[in-house]
Amino acid sequence: MQNLVLPHNTPFCVNIEGYTKPFLLLHPTCVFALRPELLRSTEMKEDETCPSDLRGKLSNNHQLLAYVSLLETNKPYLINTMRVPALQTVTMFSNSIDTDAACMRLVCDGWLEIRFVDEETASNTLSSLIQLRATWQNLLKLRLKEAGGKNKILNDVLKSGSEGKVHSVKGGIQINHYLTYNCLLDESEASIWGEYTSSMQKHWVCPRCEANLIVSIQERLEHESECQSKNFEPTQQEEAQEMEEVKQxxxxxxxxxxxxxxxxxxxxxxxxxxxxxxxxxxx
Ligand SMILES: [Zn+2]
Ligand SMILES: [Zn+2]
Known part of the structure; x- marks a missing residue:
């Protein structure tokens, strides 16, 4: 995730790329340096149902700063910054996403944690993220084909092959090239629940191929990832819809x-x- 920072005790920012330049400064003429309150999420959930350690921190409105360049004088300053929605940006662009057994916690690129309040939100978010990334990937492949498909570096980036195996370093199951399921350990009291949810099977209908399946979370993720990336051919329903639109x-x-x-x-x-x-x- 390049050129993204996490606003932190403004005017300091932590680079999402991690460790190379941990502390960056907002340029004094930048609007966010003048009005740091713009970067604070407004609607924090204070409700009772929220786990106590997350109270006042949960929000679906967190933001990150994207920047165009760095001005390196005696201190590194961010130039041309803009706000971007945190969840969407991080899940779309991180190189790795690790989950716990219930997918209630995600850790992106090894350090940025995202937590969900309930299973439904978690599963919906994960579904859209798999779908969006597969679409993005397929569009890239299409572009590659158009360009003659000879670009080896891009081909390597798009190639996958480690799916469905245990991740050699992290443990957990590698669902696709960025997603590793169940490699995060839960806190002690939650681990039994985690084991239970990871093996529990539920009725689920795939939003893409409409298959009726009884699956565990791992099986659901594997199916979704496969289904979304392989079936670039539109489904019959999507084709019918397209025909209808053209006719209209x-x-x-x-x-x-x-x-x-x-x-x-x-x-x-x-x-x-x-x-x-x-x-x-x-x-
Ligand atoms: Zn499917
Ligand atoms: Zn003409």
Whole structure:
């Protein structure tokens, strides 16, 4: 995770990349140095259902700072900073995500911890993160194919092969190249519960292929990761939806047939689109 920092006792920031430059400063002209309250999450959950050690810290609104460059004078200053949503950014861009047995805790890139209040939130978040990262990966693959697929470095990055095995260093099961399930140990009182939840099977319907499955958390994650990354072909339902949309667009009464001599091709355009198209040939 490059160029991301965790705002910390402003004006200091901790680099998410970790350890190389632990303390960075906000430039004195930066809006966040002038108004540090902008970086504080506003709606902290103070409710009773929250575990006591997390009270006042939980929020789905935490933010990180992304920066464009570093100005290194006698001190390192962050230049061109902007706020980004923490959960989405961290789960999307970290190189590794480790979970406990119930997936209620995630540790990203070995040190940034994310905790969830309940199992449903945890499982929904994990589902979307697997889906988003698979989509991203597939789009990259598509680009690679278009570019001729000869870029060895990118190919290596996208290649995977360690799925479903025990992680040699961390323990736990490696679900895909970034996600390692059940390698975080729970606190002592929670460990029995963790063992219980990790082997418990539940009814689950895969949001992508709609398979009805009875699975443990590990099996669910494995299926989701496989399903999302391999089936780049759209499902029948998605295809039908796409066809419907195209049909709707074609049926638009404002569109009429237009034949362009220069392209030697027929289109269905609205009046504005015809004008735009004609213009595109002039310039
Ligand atoms: Zn599936
Ligand atoms: Zn044309």
């Amino acid at each position: 667009a074609q049926m638009n009464p404002l569109r009429k047939h237009y034949f362009c001599d220069k392209c030697d091709q027929g289109f269905r355009f609205t009046t504005t689109e015809i004008l735009k198209h004609k213009k595109s040939h002039v310039t």
